[in-house]
Amino acid sequence: MNPDLTRKPKEPRRRLSWGLQWSLWVRSLSLQASWNHQRMQNLGLLWNVLPWLRRQKRHINQDRLFFRRYYGFFNTNPYLANFLIGGLVRLEEDRSAGPEIESEFIGTFRDSVGRAFASLGDQLFWLGLRPTLVMLICFSGLLGQISSIMLILGIFTVFQLVLRWLALQRGYELGMDIVDLLFDRRWHLWIARTKRAGMVLTGMVIGLYLAQITDTGVSPGRGMLWVGTGLGMGLPVILRKRLPGEVMILAALLMALVLAFAI
Amino acid sequence: MIPWVPPGLVSDPNLPALLVLGLMAGLLALDDTAFAQTWFGQPLPAAILTGYLFGDPITGLAVGLPLQLVLSGNIPVGQTFTGDPTSAAIAAVGGTLLAGRPLSPVLVADTVGTLPLLGWVILGAGLLSMLGHLLIQAERRSNGIWMLKGLHSLRDGRLGRIDSLHIRCLGTTFLRGLASGILFTLFIYGAWVPLYDHLPGLIRTSLGTLPLLLPGLGVGTLIDRYGLKSSWHWMALGMVCTFFAARYFSGVLP
Numbered sequence: 001m002n003p004d005l006t007r008k009p010k011e012p013r014r015r016l017s018w019g020l021q022w023s024l025w026v027r028s029l030s031l032q033a034s035w036n037h038q039r040m041q042n043l044g045l046l047w048n049v050l051p052w053l054r055r056q057k058r059h060i061n062q063d064r065l066f067f068r069r070y071y072g073f074f075n076t077n078p079y080l081a082n083f084l085i086g087g088l089v090r091l092e093e094d095r096s097a098g099p100e101i102e103s104e105f106i107g108t109f110r111d112s113v114g115r116a117f118a119s120l121g122d123q124l125f126w127l128g129l130r131p132t133l134v135m136l137i138c139f140s141g142l143l144g145q146i147s148s149i150m151l152i153l154g155i156f157t158v159f160q161l162v163l164r165w166l167a168l169q170r171g172y173e174l175g176m177d178i179v180d181l182l183f184d185r186r187w188h189l190w191i192a193r194t195k196r197a198g199m200v201l202t203g204m205v206i207g208l209y210l211a212q213i214t215d216t217g218v219s220p221g222r223g224m225l226w227v228g229t230g231l232g233m234g235l236p237v238i239l240r241k242r243l244p245g246e247v248m249i250l251a252a253l254l255m256a257l258v259l260a261f262a263i
Numbered sequence: 264m265i266p267w268v269p270p271g272l273v274s275d276p277n278l279p280a281l282l283v284l285g286l287m288a289g290l291l292a293l294d295d296t297a298f299a300q301t302w303f304g305q306p307l308p309a310a311i312l313t314g315y316l317f318g319d320p321i322t323g324l325a326v327g328l329p330l331q332l333v334l335s336g337n338i339p340v341g342q343t344f345t346g347d348p349t350s351a352a353i354a355a356v357g358g359t360l361l362a363g364r365p366l367s368p369v370l371v372a373d374t375v376g377t378l379p380l381l382g383w384v385i386l387g388a389g390l391l392s393m394l395g396h397l398l399i400q401a402e403r404r405s406n407g408i409w410m411l412k413g414l415h416s417l418r419d420g421r422l423g424r425i426d427s428l429h430i431r432c433l434g435t436t437f438l439r440g441l442a443s444g445i446l447f448t449l450f451i452y453g454a455w456v457p458l459y460d461h462l463p464g465l466i467r468t469s470l471g472t473l474p475l476l477l478p479g480l481g482v483g484t485l486i487d488r489y490g491l492k493s494s495w496h497w498m499a500l501g502m503v504c505t506f507f508a509a510r511y512f513s514g515v516l517p
Contacts, residue, residue: 033297034432036407043410047429050422063420071417078300126338130302131485134335137307138478141328144370146311146320153308157301199494202485203501205332209478210502211509225475232479236336236487244345245334245481246396249389252333252476256382256469 016086016172023051025165028085031078039073045085045110046070052089056096066092069107076114077121082164084113086171087178094175109176116182124187128194129156135201142208206233228259276361276452284316284357285445291349292440297433306352306388307331313356321367323356329385330355333477334392336484347395348388350443355388357444358451369474380459382470385477387455391447402439406432 016024027048034043046067053066076084088110095101133156140148171178213225232252236243243251291312294304303309307327314323334348359366359380366384369377409428416424462470486494 029299030297030429030433032300033293033436034406034410034429035296036403036410038407039410043406043413043425043429043432046413047425050425054422060420063422064417067417067420067425071414127488130338131335131488133302134305134331135485137305138328138332138335141307141324141331144324146324149308149311153301153303153305157299157303160301161299195489196497198485199489199497200501202482202489202494203498203503204505205478205501206482206498207502207505207507208509211506211513213475214510215513225472228472228476229479232476233483233486235480236483237491240487242336242484242487245330245337245348245484246346246389246393248333248480248484249386249473249477252473252480253386253469255476256472257466259472260465260469 014090014173016089016169020051020055020089021165021168024048024085024089024168025082027051028078028082028164028168031081039071040075041081042071042074045074045081048085049088049092052092065103069103070110072107072111074110074114076118077125079125079160079163080117080121080167081114082167083171083178083181084110084117086168086173087113087175088171090172090175113178113182120182120187120191123191124194128191128198132194132198132201135198135205139201139205139208142205142212228255231255276449280317280361281357281445281448284313284353284448285441287312287316288350288353288444289437289439289441291353292347292444293433293436295349297436304349305331306334306348309349310352310356313353314360317357317360319360319365319367321370322360322365325366325369325381326355326359326384326388327352329381329474329477330388332481335481336488345396346392347399347443348392350395350440350447351388351392353444354391354447354451355384357448358387358453359384359456361448361452362456364456378474379467379471380456382473383459383462384451384456385474386470387451391450395443395447398439398443402435405435 027050031041031044031048034047035041036043049070053063088106091101091106091109095103095106133152137149137152140146140152170181174181210226210229213229232255235251236248291304291309293299294301303312307324307330310327310330311320311323314320330348330352334346337345337348364380366377366381369381409431413425413428416422486498
């Protein structure tokens with residue numbers, strides 16, 4: 001038997017039209033603008049996919065069903081959402097071409113893939129890249145490098161905008177197969193790398209800060225300041241409770257008052 | 264003259280500068296979660312940009328850096344979103360510079376004379392961020408009400424309603440940022456900074472230590488988030504290398 005006959009015939013690469021990709025991309029930047037406690041990003045997602053709907057032959061009942069599909073609870077990571085948006089547009093297109101894909105399937109696909117991307121994106125962006133970049137700009141700040149701070153954030157901005165643009169096309173190309181993307185080991189590799197970089201940078205910020213306060217002739221004296229800094233670093237770890245930064249400012253004020261009494 | 268401020272205590276604010284500051288606060292409020300999320304709305308870049316606006320980015324750095332460090336554990340994800348550090352950082356820098364009390368000497372002149380004022384301004388920013396949190400929650404509740412209005416489109420199939428509701432949400436975020444940016448700045452300028460001159464000595468001494476304690480607390484939050492067991496060796500590596508490199512170069516370099 002010819003092995004080629006067992007293979008799935010390769011489909012030609014499908015591309016989003018430039019105009020549609022542009023509209024979807026611009027709108028995807030504001031996915032979270034209408035974030036609400038009840039259904040989170042549902043209105044944002046529906047608003048995102050409207051440019052595709054506007055380009056179709058319209059019928060009021062079809063539009064109502066379309067709205068219904070997108071008005072349920074939805075939440076995902078904004079930086080990776082475009083993989084899903086591209087995939088959803090592809091599914092809608094396939095559904096409008098033939099009845100093979102059921103309405104409920106699109107809803108299930110949206111929820112499950114959205115959740116998976118939310119989890120990956122939270123690990124990669126919020127717990128990996130963000131603390132790393134924050135520590136990098138703080139390190140530059142401690143060195144007094146203002147232009148470096150702006151440059152670092154500028155590079156990140158370009159990176160994430162390009163990622164969103166490419167993700168839209170990739171999601172559209174893959175359609176349902178974006179599920180395969182989720183199993184790519186490189187996600188976890190990058191999560192681990194960004195977290196490790198964040199840990200090293202956090203250490204670098206501590207090191208530079210301690211070196212700087214050693215040189216500072218502050219009134220409570222170096223010793224007390226070292227005690228205060230050590231206490232500050234230990235407090236969140238000992239408490240095992242993640243307090244908002246604003247509450248920690250008040251905690252720091254309390255510590256500062258105690259130090260002022262102590263000397 | 265601002266009506267609630269005793270005459271002669273402070274000068275008139277520069278109104279065009281205040282308006283530009285408000286516009287910037289509105290745009291950066293959008294950046295926080297509503298549009299693009301470039302992270303220029305983080306306290307440090309927001310404070311530096313405000314400093315540039317008033318011709319003193321070093322004051323922006325002095326205020327933004329401790330704020331950024333202590334708020335580094337705040338993650339703007341869905342329900343866990345806390346505070347409004349963007350408007351607070353803008354107001355802290357804008358209000359202080361409008362009041363003619365630059366904080367750049369803390370960093371430029373290598374002096375600790377302005378540290379207590381810096382601590383006072385950061386404390387004000389923290390309190391304003393908490394107040395801003397209430398406004399953000401109110402905005403999100405209004406988003407919820409508008410989202411429910413969109414349910415009408417499930418009956419009549421009108422696309423235009425969805426467009427207008429989403430754009431209304433974007434506009435609300437911008438206006439919230441603009442309003443809180445201006446009002447918070449006026450508060451720092453007209454009430455918070457003038458109040459500093461009437462504080463007792465002990466409080467001032469404590470405030471002088473406050474900015475120096477914040478980095479420790481911020482870094483502690485990150486250590487807790489990473490997990491002490493899995494992260495201590497990486498952190499120790501970065502810390503030891505940087506500490507000795509900094510000590511060495513501070514001795515070698517002029």
